[in-house]
Amino acid sequence: MNVGSIANQTPVLQAHETPAKQSVVLFNPLPVRDVEEHATTSTKVPLVNAPLSLLAIARMVADDYDVRIFSAVVDENYTEQILAACNDALLFAVSSMTCYQIRDGLEVSAAVKAKYPKLPIVWGGYHPSTMPEQTILNPNIDIVVRGQGECTLQELVHRLSDGRSLEGLAGITYKEPARGHGREQERMQTQGGERVKVITNPDREFLDINEFCDMPYHLIEMERYIKSYRFGDRCIDYETSRGCIANCFFCSEPLFCKHKWTALTPERTVAEIVKLHTEYGIDTFMIRDSDFFVSTRRVIAIAELLIELDLHLNLVSVNGRMEHLQRLDCAVWELLRRAGLREVFIGFESGYQPSLDAMGKGASVDHILKCTHSCAEHDIDLRGSFMVGIPGIDTKTEIAYTFEMMKRMIDIFHEESDLAKLDFLLSFFVPYPGTPLYQRCIEVGFPQLTLLEEWGDFDQFDFHTPWVSDGCYELTKEFREKLPCNSGMDYDEWNEYYRSDVRPLLG
Numbered sequence: 036m037n038v039g040s041i042a043n044q045t046p047v048l049q050a051h052e053t054p055a056k057q058s059v060v061l062f063n064p065l066p067v068r069d070v071e072e073h074a075t076t077s078t079k080v081p082l083v084n085a086p087l088s089l090l091a092i093a094r095m096v097a098d099d100y101d102v103r104i105f106s107a108v109v110d111e112n113y114t115e116q117i118l119a120a121c122n123d124a125l126l127f128a129v130s131s132m133t134c135y136q137i138r139d140g141l142e143v144s145a146a147v148k149a150k151y152p153k154l155p156i157v158w159g160g161y162h163p164s165t166m167p168e169q170t171i172l173n174p175n176i177d178i179v180v181r182g183q184g185e186c187t188l189q190e191l192v193h194r195l196s197d198g199r200s201l202e203g204l205a206g207i208t209y210k211e212p213a214r215g216h217g218r219e220q221e222r223m224q225t226q227g228g229e230r231v232k233v234i235t236n237p238d239r240e241f242l243d244i245n246e247f248c249d250m251p252y253h254l255i256e257m258e259r260y261i262k263s264y265r266f267g268d269r270c271i272d273y274e275t276s277r278g279c280i281a282n283c284f285f286c287s288e289p290l291f292c293k294h295k296w297t298a299l300t301p302e303r304t305v306a307e308i309v310k311l312h313t314e315y316g317i318d319t320f321m322i323r324d325s326d327f328f329v330s331t332r333r334v335i336a337i338a339e340l341l342i343e344l345d346l347h348l349n350l351v352s353v354n355g356r357m358e359h360l361q362r363l364d365c366a367v368w369e370l371l372r373r374a375g376l377r378e379v380f381i382g383f384e385s386g387y388q389p390s391l392d393a394m395g396k397g398a399s400v401d402h403i404l405k406c407t408h409s410c411a412e413h414d415i416d417l418r419g420s421f422m423v424g425i426p427g428i429d430t431k432t433e434i435a436y437t438f439e440m441m442k443r444m445i446d447i448f449h450e451e452s453d454l455a456k457l458d459f460l461l462s463f464f465v466p467y468p469g470t471p472l473y474q475r476c477i478e479v480g481f482p483q484l485t486l487l488e489e490w491g492d493f494d495q496f497d498f499h500t501p502w503v504s505d506g507c508y509e510l511t512k513e514f515r516e517k518l519p520c521n522s523g524m525d526y527d528e529w530n531e532y533y534r535s536d537v538r539p540l541l542g
């Protein structure tokens with residue numbers, strides 16, 4: 036299909052008719068194949084999430100178009116519903132991370148393509164952004180939006196609506212049937228035996244999120260996304276900042292935001308929080324930022340505003356980097372706790388310094404202990420994530436140090452706080468496409484995936500890279516299962532297990 040020159044499909048109106056808004060259909064596929072079996076990487080974190088990615092792009096076109104949002108985690112029979120909604124739509128768009136979302140998104144895209152071969156199918160999000168050329172070669176995808184989607188989607192929708200070409204539209208990769216010789220940025224590729232021309236338009240600038248209007252939560256049925264989460268019954272996902280300035284070699288974020296970070300002003304953040312509290316009775320905000328704590332000044336200002344309002348709201352799952360958090364002094368932790376900070380989520384990743392260095396974490400294992408003490412002391416729950424199996428690192432030594440570090444964290448929470456307030460996410464290293472550690476994996480013989488759909492089969496939970504021995508792999512899984520947060524064992528029971536079953540194996 037030639038999406039670059041799609042005709043304006045708006046019907047001609049009679050003088051007395053109000054123009055019906057054209058529809059834009061957005062879809063968030065299932066992140067895991069078996070929802071029942073794998074709630075999420077941590078079984079305590081609900082899989083139901085407000086589709087922030089789709090809401091973020093929807094806000095740019097919601098005034099002029101009829102935006103329909105479908106989310107596989109809440110919508111039953113979503114394929115049928117989407118097929119019905121796509122009738123007369125301007126485009127069908129899918130958001131995807133590197134996971135089962137690709138498989139589910141492709142299945143639905145194939146069904147849409149079969150029924151509406153002329154309807155442009157657009158993919159965006161982390162996976163398409165990091166692998167745009169491979170993604171566009173799928174026959175059921177016509178346009179890939181790379182990076183931040185707000186302005187790109189807005190311009191795309193306008194151009195499609197007006198029947199204008201996609202030439203020069205920043206932030207997209209698209210394809211057209213191959214004709215003659217391509218220009219420099221155009222690449223001839225083969226898609227299912229057919230020659231196509233892949234066109235990579237220039238990147239779009241990473242914009243300040245204050246330039247966009249508020250998230251249009253009214254476009255979704257909020258009650259279906261409001262969840263109960265530890266501290267409150269009415270919890271919703273919320274974004275206060277985007278991007279990350281760090282450069283971790285395992286993470287997709289640096290590729291995506293190119294080390295940039297943008298944040299809502301404290302006033303805007305708190306005004307939106309208050310609006311969600313007033314309109315929907317939200318009492319708990321699951322902060323979905325990659326790093327909430329980049330600017331201590333902003334964090335303090337948000338806390339002061341929340342304290343002043345005295346609404347008793349909870350901020351949970353608040354992501355921060357250990358090297359930032361370990362610098363906060365007692366007064367700031369105290370202020371944050373008073374403002375409603377109930378739980379932080381820190382990607383500690385490893386208790387073994389050579390692993391942290393190999394990941395480019397820019398942090399030290401001492402930071403893990405400092406952050407743990409601060410949380411325990413200030414009655415803030417801690418969810419710490421760790422991974423094992425970093426390429427080039429001896430896994431047995433790595434897990435020995437990491438498990439020992441987790442044990443010390445358990446000791447700290449047992450002694451200074453309450454063990455129930457400590458949660459771990461322990462997973463295996465997964466090579467995400469385009470990252471420096473993915474490259475490293477290819478060098479040591481990890482097979483290159485050549486098709487989009489293959490990325491959809493990635494096991495995000497128990498990925499087994501060839502350099503992790505079966506013994507280390509099984510031990511890690513068992514250790515994870517036995518952690519107090521997963522097994523419910525009390526401190527003494529767990530200590531006994533660790534001393535008698537784990538330590539002797541690790542030397």
Ligand code: B12
Pocket residue numbers: 063066067074075076082084086087088089091092128129130131132133134157158159160161162165180182183184185188274278286287288323324325462467468495
């Ligand atoms: C919420 C979240 C989830 C939710 C689900 C989100 C969803 N989409 O359904 C849950 C908790 C289920 C989840 C799961 C996973 N997640 Co997650 N998750 C996030 C998180 C914290 C926030 C995403 C978000 O809502 N951001 C806010 C919105 C507004 O931004 P955005 O998503 O980037 O959207 C913008 C652009 O990407 C683009 N865009 C996005 N989609 C589309 C679609 C179209 C059509 C267009 C035009 C544009 C567009 O436009 C938007 C506005 O600019 C991010 C980290 C982050 N801060 O972004 C990680 C992140 C997206 N997750 C990640 C990963 C890896 C996972 C897992 C696959 C693995 C894991 N171990 O966690 C699992 C899936 C398996 C499982 N265990 O469930 C990675 C993605 C890396 C990658 N290469 O895909 C991220 C970036 C974290 C990280 N740094 O590693 N995740």
